[in-house]
Amino acid sequence: MGLLSESISSAIALIANCEPEVMSAVGTSLIVSVNSTLLAALAGVPAGFYFGTHNFRGKSILTASLHTLTAMPTVVVGLIAYSAFTARGPLGGMSMLYTRTAMVFGLFLLIIPLMTSLSLAATQSIHxxxxxxxxxxGATPFQAAMAVFREGRFAYLTAVATCFGRSIGEVGVAMMLGGNIKGVTRTMTTALALETEKGEFPVAVALGMILLVIALCVNALLHFLKARSERI
Amino acid sequence: MSENALFELRNARLGYENTTVLEARDFTFSKSGVYALLGPNGSGKTTLLRALAGLHRPSRGHILLDGLKIYRGIRGPAAVETRRRMTLVAQSPVIFDASLLYNVAYGLRIRGVGAATAAERARAAIDKVGLAGLEHRNALHLSGGEAQRAAIARAIVLKTGIVLLDEPTGNVDVENTAIIESIIRDVSERAGVTIIFSTHSRRQAQRLANHAVHFARGRLKLESPDRPAGYLWDS
Incomplete structure (x- = not known):
């Protein structure tokens, strides 16, 4: 308990002083997770909406596949993306391995099934x-589709928030595709794992606290938007 | 086609998959007037109303509106124009997760009416159904009777020539029934409006309608369509 309380007070000091190492990891985490979540939202929410509002051959197989892919281990996703970006892989010529771009791509692959699956479930739950x-x-088909989409807006936002949480809290893909390079591809989670291994608990605790605060802020924003909408 | 014909059912069969709910070989709803659809549960009243609204395709035959087929799919300008000539209020109305004002103004806004005009007209319709003061309440939080009146306000604000109501008082108390009947009477007095509503209550049909359509064993029977209103109920 003594170690934890000491670490917490040291962590607070690190955060208050905007320790560069901590801030760099926070910045990298936010950049890669926000970008991967935005890309996944742009592709996954419309896809989930379409699958939820249309019937077509193979829909049940597609739905089952999506559910299966949501449970895919992150290291498997990391391995697939790594094999694409490695020098002998199909995208090897782009020299993207151990860059933030590769991390964004890997995280996108990780969360796109979840984003699509949650958006599909959200669409199907609408009356x-x-x-x-x-x-x-008197709505046109497009206006009617927008009415359905509007009805599910908070469920889609929740899907985005869930995927953001999965993206920012991820270690395997970030480690395999980013390489944990200090100041470049080191994220909060990879730094946290490294600092804990090194016994640098204050830095690890500081990063953990920031992760929790970010999760809290995202949820608070969702609640705020929903409450504001209900007052309209 | 008769000059006065509004909806014409020509050899129409309505149903779901292999089940036939309703058949009408040759049946006409005339322009203007109030029609009550009377029949037991499952007799096809809702299916007919949905078919008249263009939401349900006859498995055989046609339904015509002013001589043109109603169901041409939901896409295309002609289909949208047809739907915009009428409104359908469901028995258990589906309310949008938004304010009452948004719900009532929705049909106007999608027709391109400006926000201020739409809000003004929506407020007048809300006032007409006795829900003034609740404009900014989330419509999902309204009681059953209030929600039904909200759905009726959402329909009447559009001032369409055809109003379809599926058991408009089916799920409401006596007080709300009186209010809704008064609104229907009020709308029916507008020139050129045709109202078709379904009900289980013959008394309600007598109070509101001047034509009664009976649903019996999957077929339609119209009571004296061209006679004065009072005559229908004396036989």
Missing amino acids: TGIRDTALTL
Whole structure:
């Protein structure tokens, strides 16, 4: 308990002093996770919406595959992306291994099934009558689709927040594709793992605290948006 | 086609998959007037209303509106224009997760009416159904009767020539029933409006309608369509 309380007070001092090593890891984490989440949201939310509102051959197989891919171990995703970016891989010529771009790509691969799957579930949970109601009020098919989308806005936001949480808290992909290079590809989670291994608990605790605060802020923002919407 | 014909069912069969719910060989709803669809549960009242609204495709035959097929799919300008001539209020209305004002103004906004005008007209419709003061409340938090009145406000604000109501008082108390009947009467007095509503109550049909359509064994029977309103209920 003494070690933890000492580490916490040291960690607070590190955060208050904006320790460069800590801030660099925070910055890298935010950059790669925000970018990967945005890309996954741009692709996954519309895809989940489409799958949820259309019937087509092979839909059940696709849905089952998506659910399976959400449980794929991060190291497997890291391995797939690594094999693509390595010198002998199909994207080896781009020299992207151990860069933030490679990390964004890997994290995108990791969270896109989850984003699509959650968006699909969100769309399916919306009352089927929303579309018909919009149509009977004179909506065009596009306007009716937008009415359905609007109805699920918080569920889609929750999907984005969940995927952001998975992205920012991820270690395997960040380590394999980023290489944990100090000041370049070292994220909060890879730094936290490294500092703990080195016995540098204050830095590890500081990073852990910042991760928790970020998670808290994302959830608080979601609650704020939902509460504000209900007042309208 | 008769001059006064609004909806015409021509050899129409309505149903789901292999089940036929309703058949109408030759049936016409005339322009103007209030039609009550009377029949037991499962007799096809809701299916007919959905088909008239263009949401349900006849498995055989056609339904015509002013001589043109209603169901041409939901896409295309013609289909949208057809749908915009009418509104359908469901028995258990689906309310958008938004304010009452947003719900009532929705149909106007998607027709391109400006925000200020739409809000003004929506407020007037909300006032008409007795929900003034609740404009900014999330409509999902309204009671069952209030939600039904909200759905009716959402329909009448559009001032369409055809209003379809599926058991508009099916899930509401006596007080809300009286309010809703008063709104239906009020709308029916507008020139050129045709109202078609379903109900289980013959008394309600007598109070509101001047035509009664009976659903019996999957077929439609119209009571004296061209006679004065009072005559229908004396036989």
